[in-house]
Amino acid sequence: MEETPKAQATDGAAEAPAAAVEPLGRELAEAAEEQLEDPSDAAAPPPPAAKGGGFFVRRVHAAAEFELFFVAAVGTILIVRAALALTGWPQLGGGKIHFAHLLWGGLGMLIGIVLFMTFQGRLWRVLATLACGIGFGLFIDELGKFITADNDYFFQPVIAIIYLIFVGLFFLFHWLGTVRNLTEQTALVNAFDYAKEAVLRNMDAGERDEALYLLSRADQRDPLVVSLTETLRAYTDLVQPLPSPVAKVKGWLNRRYASLLRRRVFKVVMVGWFVVVAMADLIVFVPVLLAGEAITFATLGLALSGALSGALVAVGVIRWHRSHLHAYRWFERAVLVAIFFGCFFSFYQDQLGALWNLLLLLITWATIRYIIGQELKREAGELAAAQTSGGDHGTPQVLAEGGD
Numbered sequence: 097m098e099e100t101p102k103a104q105a106t107d108g109a110a111e112a113p114a115a116a117v118e119p120l121g122r123e124l125a126e127a128a129e130e131q132l133e134d135p136s137d138a139a140a141p142p143p144p145a146a147k148g149g150g151f152f153v154r155r156v157h158a159a160a161e162f163e164l165f166f167v168a169a170v171g172t173i174l175i176v177r178a179a180l181a182l183t184g185w186p187q188l189g190g191g192k193i194h195f196a197h198l199l200w201g202g203l204g205m206l207i208g209i210v211l212f213m214t215f216q217g218r219l220w221r222v223l224a225t226l227a228c229g230i231g232f233g234l235f236i237d238e239l240g241k242f243i244t245a246d247n248d249y250f251f252q253p254v255i256a257i258i259y260l261i262f263v264g265l266f267f268l269f270h271w272l273g274t275v276r277n278l279t280e281q282t283a284l285v286n287a288f289d290y291a292k293e294a295v296l297r298n299m300d301a302g303e304r305d306e307a308l309y310l311l312s313r314a315d316q317r318d319p320l321v322v323s324l325t326e327t328l329r330a331y332t333d334l335v336q337p338l339p340s341p342v343a344k345v346k347g348w349l350n351r352r353y354a355s356l357l358r359r360r361v362f363k364v365v366m367v368g369w370f371v372v373v374a375m376a377d378l379i380v381f382v383p384v385l386l387a388g389e390a391i392t393f394a395t396l397g398l399a400l401s402g403a404l405s406g407a408l409v410a411v412g413v414i415r416w417h418r419s420h421l422h423a424y425r426w427f428e429r430a431v432l433v434a435i436f437f438g439c440f441f442s443f444y445q446d447q448l449g450a451l452w453n454l455l456l457l458l459i460t461w462a463t464i465r466y467i468i469g470q471e472l473k474r475e476a477g478e479l480a481a482a483q484t485s486g487g488d489h490g491t492p493q494v495l496a497e498g499g500d
Contacts, residue, residue, distance in 0.1 A: 153281060153282050153285050154272075154275050154282055155286060155289070156275050156278075156282075156286045156310070157286075157289075158272060158273045159269070159270075159273030159274070160273075161221065161222070161225045162269035162270075162272065162273045163269075164222065164225050164226060164229060165225050165226075165228060165229040165232070165269075166229070166262070166265065166266065166269060167229070168225075168226050168228075168229025168230050168233065169229045169230070169232045169233035169236070169262070170233065170262060171233070172229070172230045172232075172233025172234055172237070173233045173236070173237045173258065174448075174451070176197060176233070176234065176237055177237070177448055196238055196241070197234045197237065197238065198234065198235055198237075198238040198241075200231075200234050201230075201231045201232065201233065201234030201235030201236075201237075201238075202231065202235065203231065204227050204228065204230045204231025204232075204234060205227070205228050205231035205232060205235070206231075207224075207227045207231070208224040208225065208226075208227035208228030208231060209224075209228070211223055211224035211227065212224045216292060216296070217292070217293065217296045217297075218293060236258055236261065237258070239254050239257060239258055240254035243257075252444070252447065253444055255443045255444075255447040255448060255450075256440050256441070256443040256444035256447075258443075259439060259440055259443045260440055263436055263440075278313055280313065280314045280315040280318075281314075283310045283311065283313040283314040284310070284311070284314040284315070284318070284320065284321060284324075286310050287307050287310040287311045287314065287324060288324070290303055290304070290306065290307035290310070290328075291307065291324060291327070291328070294328075294331060298333055298334065298335040299331065299333075299334060299335070300334055300335050301334050304328055304331060304334065307328055308325065308328055308329070311324060311325045311328070312325075349466065350470070353466070353467070353470050354470075363420070366463075366467070367412075367413065367416065367423075367427075369460070370409065370412070370427040370430070370431070370460065370464070371409050371413070373431065373434070373456065373457065373460050375402055375405055375406045375409060376402065376434070376453070379402070392445070393441075393444070394441045394442075394444045394445035395441075395445070397437070397438075397440070397441035397444070398438055398441045398442065398445070400437075401433060401434060401437040401438035401441065402434075402438065404430075404433050404437070405430040405431070405433045405434050405438065406430075408426050408427075408429045408430035408433065409426070409427060409430045411426045412424070412425075412426030412427045412430065420471060421468065421471040421472070421475065424464055424467055424468050424471065425468065427464055428461065428464045428465065428468065431457055431460050431461045431464060432461065434457055435454070435457050435458070435461060439453065439454050439457065442454070
C-alpha cells in the first residue's frame with residue numbers, strides 16, 4: 097500500500113533527530129527528545145491550531161544573527177578606538193565643523209534597516225545585521241559625549257558603562273534567540289524560510305533535513321504542511337556543502353583533548369589555571385591592602401568580585417575528586433562572575449587597558465565550555481555502553497548528581 101504524505105511526515109519526525117537536529121541547536125534537540133519520549137503524540141496528533149493564533153513567532157536561527165551583530169558592534173568600538181589612538185585623535189572636518197562617527201553609525205543602521213525592508217534571503221539579512229552591528233558600535237562609542245555636560249568623549253567610566261550595556265544585550269539576545277517551546281506555528285513559519293531559500297539558491301541536504309524536521313513538528317493535518325513536505329521530499333537539486341573550516345578545527349580539538357585527557361598532569365594544570373584566572377582580581381587587591389593605599393570604588397569592586405570567584409573555585413576544588421564534570425561547572429561560574437562583574441570594575445579603572453584581561457577570561461571560559469561538552473559526551477558514551485552490555489558500570493556523574 098502506498099504511503100500517504102501524513103505517514104511520510106510522521107516518519108520524518110522519527111528520522112530527523114539523527115540528521116537534522118544538531119544544526120538547529122540545543123533547544124530544538126530537546127524538543128525532539130520530548131517528542132520521541134512520548135510516542136502517543138505521533139499516534140494521536142492534536143487538533144489543528146487556529147491560523148493567526150500566534151503574534152510573536154521566533155526565528156530558530158535568530159541567535160546566529162544576534163551573535164554577528166554583537167561581534168560587529170564590539171569589534172567596531174575596538175577598531176575605532178585603536179585607530180583614533182594611533183592617528184593622534186584626529187577630527188574629521190575643520191573649524192566649527194566636526195563629523196562625529198555617531199553620524200556614520202546612524203548611516204550604518206539606516207543601511208541595515210533599508211536592507212531588511214527591501215530584500216529577501218539570508219544573504220541580505222546577514223549583510224543588514226552586519227551593517228546594523230557596525231552602526232551601533234559607532235553610535236555607542238560616542239556615549240561619553242552625551243552623558244557629560246562638557247561632551248567628554250574620554251569620560252573615564254564610559255567604557256565600563258558601554259561594557260555594562262553589552263552585558264545586558266548579551267542576556268537579552270540569549271533570551272530572544274532561544275526557542276524553548278517549538279510550537280506548530282513556529283515550526284511551519286521557519287520551514288517556509290527554508291523554502292524561500294530553495295527558490296533563491298540551491299539547498300544542500302542538511303538544510304532540507306532541517307526544513308523537513310521543522311515540518312514534522314508542525315500540524316500534520318494542515319494542508320500547507322502536507323504540501324510543503326511533499327515538495328521538499330521531491331526536491332532533488334541538492335548541492336554538496338563545502339567542508340567547514342570550523343568543523344575541521346573542532347575535529348582536531350576533539351582528538352587533541354582525548355589524548356590530553358589521559359594525562360594526569362593536564363588536569364592538574366587546567367585546575368591550577370582556572371584557580372589563578374578566577375582569583376586574579378583578589379590577588380591584585382592584596383598588595384593595595386598591605387600598602388595602606390586608599391581603596392577606590394573600582395578596587396573594592398574587583399576585590400568583592402575576586403572573593404566571590406575564589407569561593408566558587410574553592411567549591412569546585414572540593415568537588416574535584418567526586419566529580420570532574422561538576423567541578424568544571426563551578427569553575428565556569430567563577431569565570432562568569434569575573435567576566436560579568438569583575439570586568440566592569442576593570443574597565444572602570446583601566447578603560448581599554450582591561451581589554452586583555454577580558455580576552456583572557458573569554459578564552460578561559462570557552463575552554464571550560466569545551467571541556468564540559470567533552471565530559472558530557474564521555475558520560476553519555478559510558479551510559480550507552482552500560483545499557484548495551486547490561487553490566488553494572490555505575491551511574492554516570494551527569495545523572496548521579498543532577499544539574500548541580
